[in-house]
Amino acid sequence: MMSNQFGKRHVFMVLSILILVTTPLFVLLLPNWNANNVYHTPSNWYVFVKGSTYGMYGVGFLLLVIGSAILAMLDCSRKAIYIAILCVVLAGSSFYVAGRQYIALADDSIKYRDMFSKGHSYQWSDVESVQYNKYPPENEFPSYVFHFTDGHSLNLVENRQLPAMRESVKHRLKMEGIAIDVKY
Template sequence: MGVHYETRHLFMAVAIAILFLSPVLLLLLPSFVANSLHNTDGSWFVFVPGGSYAVYGVGALFLIFAALLPFLLRIKKSSLLLAFICAILSVICFHIASQAYTSISDQSISYRYLFTSEEHQYSWDEIDRVVYNRIPKEEGFSDYEFYFSDGAKLQLKENGQLAELKSTIYKRLRKEEIRVEEVNH
């Protein structure tokens, strides 16, 4: 005779699998999705804002709850309804998080902030000035402030990915005759 498992144990197994896979997926998935959705010809890199990772994390929690609730509440109609609602909330979180990005390309800088639908795109000749705020490593990351001709401002932290593009960005700014103002903090 074989071992008979209740159907609800399947939900528990799925919840545990999502729980253990989510840290790895939360590191890889946001960049993959951002590059799939927002990468264009000539893009140097597509950055995912830090807040998007938090929203992806909330979406993962809703997904875990979607699988865990039927197990905990013994697969009743109410638990399946709650699980469905959690799954929908998870999809909404993933969608919202996937819309925020910053893309730097040879033609332009484009970005969309988290929780907004307005996409901003500026060609390199629309940059008025750039400020590089040099911050000691023990205090955090240095950052760039791009000021555009319409008064908009974009701030980018100099993480490892942006540091790799530093010389490329500086070359492009020199081509547009834009000097980077360096400020030491």
């Protein structure tokens, strides 16, 4: 008769390693997938996520790794279970907070929500001015800063998705009579 050589400890160790190995893939793909599934409407050109969103997803996955690693190291003791539950709740909170942040450019509006604030929605006619930072300081990407009539502003970093929509944004701003102020 063969005995079970793998206990709970080994299962949670494997789970911890599996989460750790797959985290980079999930952190790269999950934020955009989630934002586009939750906030996309037919009039949207695209839904963007800010860089801090990726960091929050990374923190969530790190908490899952820590929770399962603690279960493995402490052999599923009562204390380990409580700590693991806390890690899972904190990871869920991190995913929830990160999932609320988005920027959506649409035919008729610009909508965005920062991590810990309520959402903002502006018509293109509410854009007061746009500044394009063509040559930002080192280690930064070029960006557009939209200034709205109510005093709020939105910094839209020119990452790999934005160049495909650059002409649409320029055309929409031209329709509203707004010139882009290029900063060198």
